[in-house]
Amino acid sequence: MAEYRKVATVSDIPDGGMKTYRLDHDQIVICHSGGRFYAIVDECSHDAAPISTGHLRDHEIVCPRHGARFDITSGTVTAPPAVAPIDTFEVKVEGEDIFVRLD
Template sequence: MTEWIDVALAEELTPGTCRTVDIDGVRIAVFNVGGSYHAIEDVCSHEAEPLSGGEVEGSEIICPRHGARFSLITGAALSPPAYEPVATFPIRVLEGKVQVKDDRWD
């Protein structure tokens, strides 16, 4: 069973910011969008570019390489050139810490 991994203190991951964490070789980007936390795999499904360096508009992240858009909520690819979604991950705040886990293999 996968364990929860600390990302940051909630007070440090303020709205509009992003932090990344590595869980067993999987890079995960955690975003604070208007006080809501969202976690996606930090790789564009089009060309393996890190998404964490992209611009956030509402609840979407724009890939900095070719402009593909992804939902931070569902991971869905919202515009070409990406057609495949990115993985999303459960996230929680426990004792003031934002935590994430990769539960795909549980």
């Protein structure tokens, strides 16, 4: 059964921003874009750069090392040199609290 864990509050992350959190063995990034929250693993699939040090542009995150881009809603690659998607996590918001699903 899936477990949701509270990782942040809405006021922690302004729209257009992102913040990293430790979730068991994963370092994740919570992104706030267009009034919604998304969670992705903080590791580029190209060469393992911490993607949280890149830039968030709408629903796209840009890796700072070689410029690969990923759709934060699905983890899919939107620009090379990465070819593999990054992991995403389901997010739910209840009141002020942001939860991430663990499988």
